[in-house]
Amino acid sequence: MSQYLLSMHTAEGEVREQPTPEMMQGFMERINALEADMRESGAFVFTGGLHGPDAATVVRSKDGEIVITDGPFVEAKEHIGGFYVINAEDLDEALAWAGKVVDAINHPIEVRPFHDSRGG
Amino acid sequence: MTRVAAGHRGPPDVEIVFREVYGQAVATLVRVFGDITLAEDAVQDAFVIASERWRRDGIPPNPAGWIVRTARNRAIDNHRRARRGRELYEQVGAGLSATYGFDPGNWEEDEPVNDDQLRLIFTCCHPALRTEHQVALTLRLLGGLSVDEVARSFLVSEPAMAKRLVRAKYKIKAAKIPYRVPGHADLPGRLRSVLSVVYLIYNTGIDSPEKESLRSDALRLARSLVELMPDEPEVAGLLALMVLNESRMPARVREGDRVLLRDQDRSRWDRAMIQEGHAIVRACVRRDQPGPFQLQAAIQAVHCNAVSFDETDWPQIVSLYDHLFSIMPTPVVALNRAIAIGETEGPVAALDALDAIGSQLDSYYLLHATRGSLLRDLGESDAARTAYERAIDLAPTSRDRQFLTQQIDSLPTEK
Numbered sequence: 001m002s003q004y005l006l007s008m009h010t011a012e013g014e015v016r017e018q019p020t021p022e023m024m025q026g027f028m029e030r031i032n033a034l035e036a037d038m039r040e041s042g043a044f045v046f047t048g049g050l051h052g053p054d055a056a057t058v059v060r061s062k063d064g065e066i067v068i069t070d071g072p073f074v075e076a077k078e079h080i081g082g083f084y085v086i087n088a089e090d091l092d093e094a095l096a097w098a099g100k101v102v103d104a105i106n107h108p109i110e111v112r113p114f115h116d117s118r119g120g
Numbered sequence: 121m122t123r124v125a126a127g128h129r130g131p132p133d134v135e136i137v138f139r140e141v142y143g144q145a146v147a148t149l150v151r152v153f154g155d156i157t158l159a160e161d162a163v164q165d166a167f168v169i170a171s172e173r174w175r176r177d178g179i180p181p182n183p184a185g186w187i188v189r190t191a192r193n194r195a196i197d198n199h200r201r202a203r204r205g206r207e208l209y210e211q212v213g214a215g216l217s218a219t220y221g222f223d224p225g226n227w228e229e230d231e232p233v234n235d236d237q238l239r240l241i242f243t244c245c246h247p248a249l250r251t252e253h254q255v256a257l258t259l260r261l262l263g264g265l266s267v268d269e270v271a272r273s274f275l276v277s278e279p280a281m282a283k284r285l286v287r288a289k290y291k292i293k294a295a296k297i298p299y300r301v302p303g304h305a306d307l308p309g310r311l312r313s314v315l316s317v318v319y320l321i322y323n324t325g326i327d328s329p330e331k332e333s334l335r336s337d338a339l340r341l342a343r344s345l346v347e348l349m350p351d352e353p354e355v356a357g358l359l360a361l362m363v364l365n366e367s368r369m370p371a372r373v374r375e376g377d378r379v380l381l382r383d384q385d386r387s388r389w390d391r392a393m394i395q396e397g398h399a400i401v402r403a404c405v406r407r408d409q410p411g412p413f414q415l416q417a418a419i420q421a422v423h424c425n426a427v428s429f430d431e432t433d434w435p436q437i438v439s440l441y442d443h444l445f446s447i448m449p450t451p452v453v454a455l456n457r458a459i460a461i462g463e464t465e466g467p468v469a470a471l472d473a474l475d476a477i478g479s480q481l482d483s484y485y486l487l488h489a490t491r492g493s494l495l496r497d498l499g500e501s502d503a504a505r506t507a508y509e510r511a512i513d514l515a516p517t518s519r520d521r522q523f524l525t526q527q528i529d530s531l532p533t534e535k
Contacts, residue, residue, distance in 0.1 A: 002296050089296075090296040090297070090298040091246075091248055091295045091296050091297045091298065092297075092298050092302075092306070094295075095248070111295075112295075113294050113295045113296060115294075
């Protein structure tokens with residue numbers, strides 16, 4: 001069994017259509033059904049949604065001192081907006097879950113394997 | 121890592137056997153070891169031993185089985201030596217089981233089975249790998265080409281190709297791309313990906329002398345796929361398509377110049393290949409599960425059936441293109457359909473059909489080359505010249521440009 005990160009990348013300043021309450025409700029229903037499905041099959045490990053890069057802080061070491069700066073680590077157009085960590089037997093199984101997430105959130109997903117505990 | 125046989129000058133038949141059994145041996149050892157690089161290294165080791173022993177004792181009756189057994193034993197020996205000592209070897213054996221998912225106690229049972237190669241080709245052509253990596257892996261692991269041979273086929277340096285292969289194998293391992301034949305639901309899509317890779321390998325071998333061997337590599341891969349998946353008509357369709365294309369190769373070039381189908385000396389076509397291709401197409405028609413490769417093969421079968429260009433059954437070809445377009449509505453299919461319409465309804469109808477797809481294929485040289493030849497048929501030399509010039513700007517190879525320049529030179533002056 002391996003673990004995979006399914007991450008959703010949002011573009012900064014991307015103008016998204018203001019969802020109607022009906023759209024939001026449909027969205028939440030799809031997400032809830034998906035996560036129930038994940039939990040039931042043992043695939044679910046963890047999920048989270050993130051605040052935007054404006055809320056990010058970078059911590060680094062400089063000349064032995066910890067230095068704190070405002071902003072994201074990489075000034076990029078796209079940032080991780082949310083993610084799932086799932087268990088899957090292999091990439092095909094992870095891709096099948098990713099397909100379900102894409103259907104639920106209508107947004108592309110990047111699938112990346114974790115190093116396994118044996119260091120593979 | 122170059123192919124061992126090249127460094128150990130054995131009789132050529134030993135090298136041919138190496139190439140034939142390479143894919144089978146690697147595929148089986150990937151199953152045994154659960155690791156592609158380990159499998160490749162073990163096969164290389166076994167080839168070194170085989171190149172001495174086979175020259176002395178002759179080629180064994182089951183060369184692939186011999187290579188797999190020898191490779192497996194060498195892999196054990198290497199681990200033994202590395203760990204120095206029987207007790208440590210036991211631990212390593214246990215470690216190997218955990219890491220690679222095999223039990224050394226069962227190794228005797230691991231005779232090569234055909235499904236191994238099928239599993240491996242689905243791994244190599246997994247859609248999570250980019251096409252150039254799929255192609256390189258397939259040629260290296262299934263086709264048994266050396267890294268250097270694969271590199272030369274794609275006009276990149278050996279280190280660049282080695283890097284590409286390492287990256288692809290890294291992704292297979294890290295992301296756990298499975299080593300199995302896809303289930304029923306995924307099979308059609310995954311199989312399409314495998315067949316496209318083989319066809320891409322074939323087409324890369326057309327019109328460039330240094331890449332010609334890719335065509336025989338692709339044919340060899342297709343033949344083994346037909347053997348492995350006898351119930352998939354598209355696999356047979358791909359083989360028929362390539363065999364029928366190949367049958368015309370002897371007439372395709374004359375004194376270094378490209379010869380169009382219209383002008384080819386049909387007596388130079390390979391009759392045995394045409395018979396083989398026709399037989400496969402007939403079997404596909406009887407099965408009645410048409411798909412893109414089978415329909416393209418059927419179109420080539422009609423061409424190969426004609427004693428001359430003028431006696432080609434063009435209405436049949438147009439109707440096959442109609443069918444093909446209904447399941448594969450790409451602009452390139454539409455372009456070929458337009459060319460066939462030129463033969464049934466004349467150049468004006470064909471130009472109308474081209475206009476319908478012109479915006480999608482504006483950067484495709486064959487669209488402009490086709491327009492040029494249709495305009496020439498209408499006696500519009502100036503317009504034909506403009507179209508040919510645009511085609512030259514877009515043409516991918518010097519041989520294409522040379523051919524198109526000749527077309528311009530042979531245009532009659534407009535009255």
